[in-house]
Amino acid sequence: MEVSVLIPAAGNGLRLGRGPKAFLQVGGRTLLEWTLAAFRDAAEVLVALPPGAEPPKGLGAVFLEGGATRQASVARLLEAASLPLVLVHDVARPFVSRGLVERVLEAARRSGAAVPVLPVPDTLMAPEGEAYGRVVPREAFRLVQTPQGFFTALLREAHAYARRKGLEASDDAQLVQALGYPVALVEGEATAFKITHPQDLVLAEALARIWSA
Numbered sequence: 489m490e491v492s493v494l495i496p497a498a499g500n501g502l503r504l505g506r507g508p509k510a511f512l513q514v515g516g517r518t519l520l521e522w523t524l525a526a527f528r529d530a531a532e533v534l535v536a537l538p539p540g541a542e543p544p545k546g547l548g549a550v551f552l553e554g555g556a557t558r559q560a561s562v563a564r565l566l567e568a569a570s571l572p573l574v575l576v577h578d579v580a581r582p583f584v585s586r587g588l589v590e591r592v593l594e595a596a597r598r599s600g601a602a603v604p605v606l607p608v609p610d611t612l613m614a615p616e617g618e619a620y621g622r623v624v625p626r627e628a629f630r631l632v633q634t635p636q637g638f639f640t641a642l643l644r645e646a647h648a649y650a651r652r653k654g655l656e657a658s659d660d661a662q663l664v665q666a667l668g669y670p671v672a673l674v675e676g677e678a679t680a681f682k683i684t685h686p687q688d689l690v691l692a693e694a695l696a697r698i699w700s701a
């Protein structure tokens with residue numbers, strides 16, 4: 489795959505409470521190892537680790553020090569990317585299929601910016617304090633995942649724009665959109681869920697037993 493894969497893995501996993509997720513073991517492998525397996529054919533893989541973390545050896549990736557936020561970590565990885573197309577993928581989403589990677593890559597090659605999304609499966613409601621509030625039409629919303637794919641020059645421009653305007657966003661697509669560039673949507677997948685809270689580890693351990701990237 490002629491693409492630079494950027495893996496922000498410099499978070500501290502505060503909601504999970506088990507230290508940085510990159511080094512967390514699930515099914516006998518770290519989340520970083522599971523994630524890298526999905527991108528083993530990539531021409532270049534760059535990983536941002538928490539400051540002071542010892543880079544693991546023999547994984548075939550280049551390790552950099554991450555920043556204080558996800559956005560800052562991606563910005564550092566982006567500076568080091570050498571190919572015209574990038575995929576940005578959270579280490580916290582270790583079960584990403586080749587099919588999803590290829591879908592995003594293909595759409596990004598065509599349109600310059602593409603992200604995977606999922607429909608909302610449940611009733612969606614805005615609570616009023618502690619009480620059941622207004623139900624909003626779930627058809628109007630999507631859950632946003634990674635990998636997100638971009639022309640490298642476009643994502644660099646978006647990060648530079650965000651720095652100038654003081655924008656801070658939870659994903660890269662928002663920065664590209666803020667620049668006024670449309671972001672294409674592709675079909676996401678349930679297995680690429682983000683390991684965020686302790687209860688997510690139950691599903692992750694179960695998936696690890698059957699997963700082959």
Ligand SMILES: Nc1ccn([C@@H]2O[C@H](COP(=O)(O)OP(=O)(O)OP(=O)(O)O)[C@@H](O)[C@H]2O)c(=O)n1
Nearest residue numbers: 496497498499500501502503556557558561579
């Ligand atoms: N300073 C940061 C913060 C986050 N991330 C990365 O961004 C992704 C999404 O973040 P999240 O799931 O929120 O991970 P954490 O920041 O580790 O978790 P928490 O917010 O619970 O501390 C993760 O792959 C995480 O490692 C990063 O590279 N640099």
Ligand SMILES: C[C@](O)(CO)[C@H](O)COP(=O)(O)O
Nearest residue numbers: 558578632633634658659682
């Ligand atoms: C990038 C992301 O995974 C897309 O859903 C998400 O925005 C990361 O959010 P977090 O709050 O940093 O976990």
